[in-house]
Amino acid sequence: MRPPRRARSRALAAVLAALAGVVVLGVLVLVLVLGVPALAATPTPPPPSGPGSTTRSATVDPRAGRAAKDRLDDRRAAVPDDVSAWWLDPATHQTVVAVVGPASREARAFAADQDPTAVRLQPMSAPVRPLAGTPGPLVGGTAITTTGTRCSDGFSARRGATTYLLTAGHCTAEGRTWTGPDRRPIGTAVRTAYPGEDFGIVQVTDATAWRGSGRVQGGPTVAGDTAAPTGSQVCRSGSTSGYHCGVVTATDVTVNYGSGTVITGLTQTTVCAEPGDSGGPFVTPDSAQAQGTLSGGTGDCTLGGTTYFQPLGPVLDAMGLTLVTGD
Secondary structure (H helix, E strand, C coil), rough: CCCCEEEEEHHHHHHHHHHHHHHHHHHHHHHHHHHHHHHCCCCCCCCCCCCCCCCCCCCCHHHHHHHHHHHHCCCCHHHCEEEEEEECCCCCCCCEEEECCCCHHHHHHHHCEHHHHHEEEEEECCCCCCCCCEEEECCCCCCCEECCCCEECEEEECCCCCEEEEHHHHHHEEEEEECCCCCEEEEEEEEEEECCCCEEEEEEECCCEECCCCCCCCCCCCCEECCCCCEEEEEEEECCCCEEEEEEEEEEEEEEEEEEEEEEEEEEEEECCCCCCCCCCEECCCCCCEEEEEEECCCCCEEEECEEEHHHHHHHHHHHCECCCCC
16 A cells, blocks of 8 residues: 555655755765865965074085174174174084073074074073273282382372372383283383482373272372371381381481482481382371382391382472372
């Protein structure tokens, strides 16, 4: 017995609907299956063109690395503060640019090269700095030398921005170029008064190594230049015998060193001294007043003796100099 026509129509519609669902599902599966390899096959976009740099180590043509470094050297006047150095890496031939901390925009711009793989940014922990020390103080009583002669530093003085070292004239008469205790150059003798007087002035030409100071080896730091009267205690510092004290016994003394060498206007003391102490400073120990520089004397610091110094005040006045005081 055949089912009624309406029932047959409903059954046929159900079958057709089921077949349509199968077709749709098949199409979706086909799209998904075919779509995966299609996405995977999409080519990677090329890197952006134009100048740049890299943080990766990669071997490049040596000529490319050298050309990149030359281009950096050409614009070195524009180097930012956080770029400390650049060099050729002998292993990869890249130009390495050392940057302190995170690379700033300015550092990246400076390192950007027309061949980005040839320049590699590399972090650096601290900036590079010159390792020269700060200028050392000129200390009264320390050794100063010229060819064949050792004397002692007396006092520091200034005229304008220029610093001078004061010592004995019979010392600067022996040579123009003077060095300090560690053989570092100090400068050139620009004035020698000897005989007649006994003072020498050395202009400090290496201001990166030396600065004026009121220090005295073994004694007080100079505070002024008030002259001490007869009977006052004074002390002297020298590169041979060190620091010794005594008393002023006379002023305005004329001394004959022989062979026609006569010095006037010296101050006489009971402080001892030895060869090499010439030019060293005399000071008052209590008030730290600069008195003068050692000219000569008798005896030594074992048996004692007499010494004579060139008073400082007249020299400063005559030469238009200002004494350096304090540290």
